[in-house]
Amino acid sequence: MERTDPLEVQNLSTTLFTRRGEMKAVDGLSLAVGAGETVALVGESGCGKSLSALSIMRLLPDPPARIVGGAVKLNGRDIVAVSEETMLDIRGKEIGMIFQDPLSSLNPVATVEKQIAEVLTTHTDLGRGQARARAHELLELVGMPDAGRRLDAYPHQLSGGMCQRVVIAMAIACSPSVLIADEPTTALDVTVQAQVLALLKRLQADAGMAMIFITHDLGVVAETADRVVVMYAGRKVEEAPVDALFENPLHPYTAGLIGATPIPGAARAERLADIPGMVPPLNALPQGCAFAPRCKRGMERCRREKPGLTQPTPGRLVACFAAEKG
Amino acid sequence: MSLLALHDVHVRFNTAGGVVRAVNGVSLELAAGETLGLVGESGCGKSTLGKAIMKLVPIADGEIVVDGVDIAPLDREQLNEVRRKVQMIFQDPYGSLNPRSTVGRSVAQPLVIAGWKPDATAQRVETLLRWVGLPSDAKQRYPHEFSGGQRQRIGIARALALNPKLIICDEPVSALDVSVRAQVINLLEDLKSQFGVSYLFISHDLSVVEHIADRVAVMYLGTLVEVGGRDHIWRNPQHPYTKALLAAAPIADPKAARARQRTVLQGELPSPIDPPAGCPFHSRCPIAQDRCKLDRPVLRPVDGGALAACHFI
Numbered sequence: 001m002e003r004t005d006p007l008e009v010q011n012l013s014t015t016l017f018t019r020r021g022e023m024k025a026v027d028g029l030s031l032a033v034g035a036g037e038t039v040a041l042v043g044e045s046g047c048g049k050s051l052s053a054l055s056i057m058r059l060l061p062d063p064p065a066r067i068v069g070g071a072v073k074l075n076g077r078d079i080v081a082v083s084e085e086t087m088l089d090i091r092g093k094e095i096g097m098i099f100q101d102p103l104s105s106l107n108p109v110a111t112v113e114k115q116i117a118e119v120l121t122t123h124t125d126l127g128r129g130q131a132r133a134r135a136h137e138l139l140e141l142v143g144m145p146d147a148g149r150r151l152d153a154y155p156h157q158l159s160g161g162m163c164q165r166v167v168i169a170m171a172i173a174c175s176p177s178v179l180i181a182d183e184p185t186t187a188l189d190v191t192v193q194a195q196v197l198a199l200l201k202r203l204q205a206d207a208g209m210a211m212i213f214i215t216h217d218l219g220v221v222a223e224t225a226d227r228v229v230v231m232y233a234g235r236k237v238e239e240a241p242v243d244a245l246f247e248n249p250l251h252p253y254t255a256g257l258i259g260a261t262p263i264p265g266a267a268r269a270e271r272l273a274d275i276p277g278m279v280p281p282l283n284a285l286p287q288g289c290a291f292a293p294r295c296k297r298g299m300e301r302c303r304r305e306k307p308g309l310t311q312p313t314p315g316r317l318v319a320c321f322a323a324e325k326g
Numbered sequence: 327m328s329l330l331a332l333h334d335v336h337v338r339f340n341t342a343g344g345v346v347r348a349v350n351g352v353s354l355e356l357a358a359g360e361t362l363g364l365v366g367e368s369g370c371g372k373s374t375l376g377k378a379i380m381k382l383v384p385i386a387d388g389e390i391v392v393d394g395v396d397i398a399p400l401d402r403e404q405l406n407e408v409r410r411k412v413q414m415i416f417q418d419p420y421g422s423l424n425p426r427s428t429v430g431r432s433v434a435q436p437l438v439i440a441g442w443k444p445d446a447t448a449q450r451v452e453t454l455l456r457w458v459g460l461p462s463d464a465k466q467r468y469p470h471e472f473s474g475g476q477r478q479r480i481g482i483a484r485a486l487a488l489n490p491k492l493i494i495c496d497e498p499v500s501a502l503d504v505s506v507r508a509q510v511i512n513l514l515e516d517l518k519s520q521f522g523v524s525y526l527f528i529s530h531d532l533s534v535v536e537h538i539a540d541r542v543a544v545m546y547l548g549t550l551v552e553v554g555g556r557d558h559i560w561r562n563p564q565h566p567y568t569k570a571l572l573a574a575a576p577i578a579d580p581k582a583a584r585a586r587q588r589t590v591l592q593g594e595l596p597s598p599i600d601p602p603a604g605c606p607f608h609s610r611c612p613i614a615q616d617r618c619k620l621d622r623p624v625l626r627p628v629d630g631g632a633l634a635a636c637h638f639i
Contacts, residue, residue, distance in 0.1 A: 219583075
């Protein structure tokens with residue numbers, strides 16, 4: 001592949017080594033995110049989306065977690081094996097991350113200014129005074145109401161939405177080429193969620209950032225993503241452009257998720273299409289396809305063999321024997 | 327006669343920072359067999375209103391009439407009678423079950439309190455577990471052995487124990503994954519058609535409410551801003567806050583999401599300690615005028631039998 005996408009993840013595998021055995025939390029994940037592109041990583045709790053993000057950021061504690069294979073190419077350079085010191089330099093500068101709970105990702109005993117300035121003084125040659133001015137600019141940029149006054153505020157004095165704006169300001173302070181947003185609006189109210197989604201879109205368009213957007217909410221996917229990667233039990237089961245995915249989901253799990261999500265304004269369905277059972281724990285994955293026990297289209301073969309990813313049409317990938325047959 | 331009628335209900339909490347007006351004059355009716363959705367953002371008072379109907383919070387003022395009886399002045403013993411008719415399920419099924427009590431005991435508790443004999447109680451527990459789709463050996467097990475969706479089923483079984491007429495569902499599916507959420511919603515709908523129970527369905531998730539509710543009440547800062555049929559609220563919302571809330575809700579359909587006009591509401595919910603004078607929404611309202619800062623609008627009829635509280639409709 002002769003592409004120079006800001007982020008290319010190739011066959012990434014992360015295993016958790018625990019007393020209860022080895023668990024494949026991320027199992028051969030590949031994805032690429034282009035400049036200005038948003039790829040949504042979708043799935044339910046325990047499917048490995050957050051662990052994938054933390055693996056890319058090299059933020060997982062070892063033990064128990066270790067990257068056992070694959071590559072994470074950030075602007076062409078593989079960061080899987082670089083030293084922790086180098087990672088400290090890369091995180092916040094080339095790749096930023098936003099977490100679900102803004103309050104717990106901020107230092108409760110430092111002012112907003114101090115926290116944003118710390119990112120700037122760590123990664124750039126700005127002095128204290130310049131950093132304060134830049135922090136002010138960044139707060140304006142992320143739409144913080146009354147930005148000048150908020151510089152001296154502590155996190156507990158701000159609402160959840162305002163805290164998330166501070167976190168976003170910190171994440172984009174050094175204009176990273178890649179931004180990973182892990183459920184950034186899940187803890188926010190719907191009107192504030194709309195504000196933050198609009199903000200992320202604007203910042204991304206202005207800076208041409210590549211963005212990975214992790215969410216369980218298909219509504220948020222439809223609003224933000226260009227492309228979607230659906231994960232189940234640590235593996236990518238489907239990848240497609242957003243319109244194609246919603247119009248014609250190929251994997252039965254994707255179809256199940258879409259059927260289980262009510263769409264306001266659509267003709268009222270009598271019942272939601274639910275998926276029986278639940279996501280299996282990583283230490284008790286079935287032998288064949290991990291989704292087979294819950295699958296409406298499951299066949300004998302699915303219980304024996306794990307389906308690999310195939311490309312039924314250009315731009316789409318699916319890991320399912322039933323979908324291959326059509 | 328409606329199953330539930332609220333007349334000018336107020337709930338206030340005294341805090342170090344001042345008096346929180348969590349529910350500030352709510353009047354609302356719910357008919358037998360109806361599912362009424364109560365929507366709004368965090369801090370709007372929707373959960374407090376649900377708890378007030380169970381008298382789990384002190385009622386500062388107003389009447390809460392359940393099946394013809396005003397429960398506001400009742401004492402503990404008199405309340406037991408009413409509580410058989412109204413039950414509640416909560417958002418966090420982990421927090422609403424006693425971890426040291428078997429599932430069987432938790433589900434049996436309302437029956438024991440109501441004076442059921444042990445044999446009848448045991449039989450009833452079996453039936454309840456079957457209704458909510460749990461295996462019968464569940465009764466000997468403890469809550470930690472179950473997943474979130476299964477625990478919510480346990481909570482539903484307990485709520486159903488005494489054949490209530492109304493179940494207050496406080497964000498019952500918000501903590502659940504998408505596929506499990508659909509299972510629980512379908513269960514609630516099945517139970518409704520089987521037993522004719524009514525729901526007050528409290529949720530911040532508009533797409534879930536649209537799916538399940540017959541009528542919807544929209545709450546903002548302790549007051550109702552609009553009440554109407556489900557189709558009215560989604561097709562023809564009148565109050566600027568209802569419009570903003572719908573515009574902000576993500577739609578799981580990329581083409582529809584791109585096609586719609588989006589005016590993103592600015593600002594955040596003001597503090598209920600010192601709510602703005604006049605219309606509670608005026609500080610964020612796109613069409614507010616001077617009058618809105620002074621006069622508090624009341625709910626009045628608008629198109630299609632709905633009610634809305636706004637001077638400019």
